[in-house]
Amino acid sequence: MIRPMQATDAPDVLALLHWMDDAPEREVFAPDARDVTELRGECEDRVCLVATGEDGEIRGYCALAPFRDGLALEGPLGLGDLHLLLARAVERAEGLPIYAFSARDNLAAREALEAAGFTPMHTTDFYAARVAQLARAARVPDGYTTADTLAPGAYRTLYRTSEDGWAGRLEWTDAEIQAHFARDDVRLVLLLRGGQPVGFAELELNAEAARADLTYLAVHPAERGQRLGRALLALAAAEAAAHPEIRDLRARAHDHARAARALYTHAGLTHCRSVVTYLRDDTEGEA
Template sequence: MIRPLQATDAPDVLALLSWMDDAPEREVFAPDARDEHELRSECEDRVCLVAEGLDGAVQAYCGLAPFRDGLVLEGPLGEGDLPGLVARALERAEGLPVYAFAARDNLAAREALETCGFTPMHTTDFYAARVADLARHARVPEGYAVTDHLAPAAYRALYRAAEDAWAERLDWTDAELQAHFARDDVRLVALTRQGQPVGFAELELNAAEARADLTYLAVHPAERGQRLGRVLLALAAAEAAAHPELRTLRARAHDHARPARALYAHAGLTHCRSVVTYLRDDTEGEA
C-alpha cells in the first residue's frame, strides 16, 4: 500500500536512509536529515510517500521538494514496487518539471525512473585525492597573482566566458553572490594576470566529512593550454590544507566535460562515484 508519510514512520525512513548510506550503489537524492526531529521538519509541507509491505512495514520512501524551475524527486529509496511509488509521487507534481538523481549502479531506482518517463540528461563523475598530495604542487606562475575575491561583474564575465552549462549562477544578483562567498564554508581562489581574472576555483568545506568539494573550476578560453587548470586545482588544495580537519578533496565533471576529466586523472584524482541526472518535463512542446 502507498500512503502519505506519517510522523510514526520517521524511524523506518531513517533506517532506509542508513541502508542507502551503507552502500554507494543505492544512492539517490534523499532527505539530508539523519534524526527524527530533522526529518519531520524537512518533510513538513512536502509531498512524502511511503510504500508498505504485506506485513505493514515501510519498504520504500519517495518525496517531492522544490528545485530550480520545478521539483526534485527524493528517492525512490527502498525495495518493492518502486515504479508505482514514483508514479504516485508524480501525480502530485502539478505539471512542473521534475528532476531526479540516482547512482549509476542503482539499477532498481533507474529502472523505476525510466519506467515513469524520466529521461537521463547526463552523468556526473566524482573524483577524489588526498588534500596533502595535491597541495604540495601549489605555486603561482610567474606573471600571475592569486586572490580570494572577485567583484560580481568580473566573476560573471569569467563565468560566462567559460561557456559552462551551469548557467543559473549568472542569474544571481550582486547581493546573492556576495552572500554566497561570505559563507564560512565557501572559498574562492582566483588567478589574475595584469589585474584581470583569468581563472578561478570554488571550494565548499565539509568538516563533518573531512572533505573539501571543488564545486567549480573555470579558465578563460584565451588562457587555456597553459596548465592553469592544474595550477588552480593545486591552489584550491592548498586552501583546503589550511584546515587540518579536511583530508580529502573531491571534484566532479559531467560526462561531456572531457578536459576536466583529463585534468583530474592527470593530477592523480581517483574516480569514486557516478550519479545520473534525470528529468521528466511534461511542459516540453507546449506553446
C-alpha cells in the same frame, strides 16, 4: 499501500536512508538529514510519500522538493517494487518538470525511473584525492597573482565566459553572490594576470565529512592551454589543506566535460562514483 508520510514515520524513513548509505549501488538523491528531528524538519516543505507493507511497515520513500524550474525527486528508495511509489509521486508533480538523480549502478531505481518516463540527461563522475597530495604541486604560475575575493559583476562575467553550463549562477543578484561567499564553508581561489581575473576555483568545506568539494573550476577561454586549470586545482587543495580537519578533496565532471575529466585524472584524483541525472518534462513541446 502508498500514503503521505507522517511525522511518526521519520524513524523508519531514517532507517531506509541508513540502508541506502550502506551500499553505494543503492544511492539516490535523498534528504541530507541523518537524525530524526532534522529529517522531520527537512520533510516539512516537501511532498513526501511512503510505501507500506501488509503489516504497515515502511518499505519505500519518495518525495518532491522545489528545484530549478520544477521539482527534484528524492528517491525512489526502498525494498521491493518501486514503480507504484514513483507513479504516485509523478501524479503529485502536477505536470511540472521533475529532476531525479541515481547512482549509475542503482539498476532498480534507474529501471523504475525510465519506466515512469524519465529520460537520462547526463552522467556526472566524481573524483577524489588527499588534499596533502594535491597541495604539493601548489604554486602561482609566473606572471600571475592570486586573490580570494571578486566583485559580483566581475565574478558573473568570468563565470559567463568560462562555462556556459552553469546558467543558474547567472541569475544570482549581487547580494546573493556576496552572501554565498560570506559563508564560513565557502572559499574562492582567484587567478589574475595584469590585475584581471582569468580563472577561479571554488571550494565548499565539509568539516564533518573531512572533505572539501571543488564546486567550480573555470579558466577564461583566452587563457586555456597554459595548465592554469591544474594550477588552480593545486592552489585550491592548498587552501583546503590549511584546515586541519579537511583530508580529502572531491571534484566532479559531467560526461561531456572531457577537459575536466582529463585534468582530474592527470592530477592524480581517482574516480569514486557516478551519478545519472534524469528529467521527466511533460511541458516539452508546449507552445
